[in-house]
Amino acid sequence: MSEYKHENTGRKPNIFESIFILAFVACLILAAVIIFEQDVHIPLAISAAVAAIMSMLFLKTKWAVIEEGILTSIMMGMQACLILYTVGMLIGTWIQSGTVPTMIYYGLSVLSPSIFLVATILICSVVALATGTSWGTSGTVGLALMGIGAGLGIPAPLCAGFVISGAYFGDKMSPLSDTTNLAPAMAGTDLFQHIRAMAWTTGPTYVIVLVIAGVFGMKYSGGTLDAEKIEAIKVLLQAEFPVSIIGLLPPVVVIGLAASKKPAIPSIFAGVIVSAILGMIYGVGLGDTLYALQEGYSPLLTGDLAEFLEDTPALMAALSDAGITGLTPDAAISAIETLNELLARGGLQSMNWTISLILCALTFGGILERVGYLEVLLDTLLKNVRSPGGLTTSVVISCIASNLFTGDQYISLVLPGRMFKDRFAEAGLHPRMLSRSLEDSGTLTSVLIPWNTCGAYHTTALGVPTIEYIPYAFLNWLNPIVAIVMTYMGIGISWATKDGGFVISRTKPTDV
Secondary structure: OOOOOOOOOOOOOOHHHHHHHHHHHHHHHHHHHHHOOOOOHHHHHHHHHHHHHHHHHHOOOOHHHHHHHHHHHHHHHHHHHHHHHHHHHHHHHHHHOOHHHHHHHHHHHHOOHHHHHHHHHHHHHHHHHHHOOHHHHHHHHHHHHHHHHHHHOOOHHHHHHHHHHHHHHHHHHOOOOHHHHHHHHHHOOOHHHHHHHHHHHHHHHHHHHHHHHHHHHHHHHOOOOOHHHHHHHHHHHHHHOOOOHHHHHHHHHHHHHHHOOOOHHHHHHHHHHHHHHHHHHOOOOHHHHHHHHHHOOOOOHHHHHHHHOOOHHHHHHHHHHOOOOOOOHHHHHHHHHHHHHHHOOOOHHHHHHHHHHHHHHHHHHHHHHHHOHHHHHHHHHHOOOOOHHHHHHHHHHHHHHHHHHHOOHHHHHHHHHHHHHHHHHHOOEOHHHHHHHHHHHHHHHHHHOOOOHHHHHHHHHHOOOHHHHHHHOHHHHHHHHHHHHHHHOOOOOEEEOOOOOEEEOOOOOOOO
16 A cells, blocks of 8 residues: 555544444445445445545544545556456457357357356366456456357356356466465565465365356256257357457457566457457448447347347348348347347446446545544454464455455455554464465455445446356355365464474464
């Protein structure tokens, strides 16, 4: 966290003031979402205003201090916002140029329901490991897998949950990931010690999730594969897009640049440029390309055919006029509906809802972090915890609370990392225990909160509300539980030695 220029001359909030402000925002958000069925943008903005006013009136905190906290918090999230806009353009051009349709087409040709979910996790894991980004993985390969899942009859929330599980496994285990580098920096250990420590908790969780994916796959393998719908989707994709192996060039470029340790934004934007050029080579006009970059892709053929969904004879005539024959009416209608919903997305403007939510959350989170509401609450509740299991549980709770109330996964790594660094050292634990716990909870649970930067992004990219994919994002909510259970069982605990190394033991060795 960067240093503040203004000294905070006001007092710190007490535990009752901290509980009040957090209870206020919780009640306001719940009322808005459950009772009034509204988005959380305005409740977060109101909560930020209440926190600021309360700080100035009762804590005597200067506005300059509060404003600086807000701006510092927003600056921490600006890279995420830029990535969002870039991914929005990427999705629009990747659909238009045929990249996403090509992945869907070939995926439907080789994948079956029985292996689809396992394949989804493995594919997303590999891509995220190579690129270091769960966001880029979900918004590109993940989007294509959502289309394949729709064709195979896999429910969208289930598919999204396994896409996210795979993407976040690869992200948190990749040395290219920003959070994988931030967590050890906050804890005071090095990158590769951190990754090795995570293998103790993330590895078993990953195996459990693969087994769960296999069980779900067996459930869907028993059903009847809708071969007619799959064929209809493939025919319509070929009629509207240039389906070719060349369409896989943009993702190869992005993955190659990321694997070469090039920065995320230039790597993603290179994919935008390559796909835009590819589209124009295939005959897409410059104006249409610019529109896809700005507003996203609007289905052409399937969009026109959708006007005849209520008139079957007219629909079949329109298909014939387009040179498409051999499809049954039911299969054609189902395929058109699926593709229209899946492919009408992307563009820079599509990310504005998400970014406005992120800015509201970061504004509120910046006030909480700068004035000290969250730190006072957590410090009071957890100050007497000293055992490895208790400390790990405390970090998990702190990271989830930070994700919940500050809206950004970076703050959920920075704030608890600073709070618990000395406590882990006092308990004799190696810093890699803290860095592991930060990622097991701070990184993974961020995507489970609708107004967090990660939850808001994945809802937009995958087209599935956060609340619907939460039950199926198994890795993200199982990993913190596994971490706590394993630590209480004394498995994989790293104790610091006098020479700066560590020893793995169930209990603290007497000679360290």
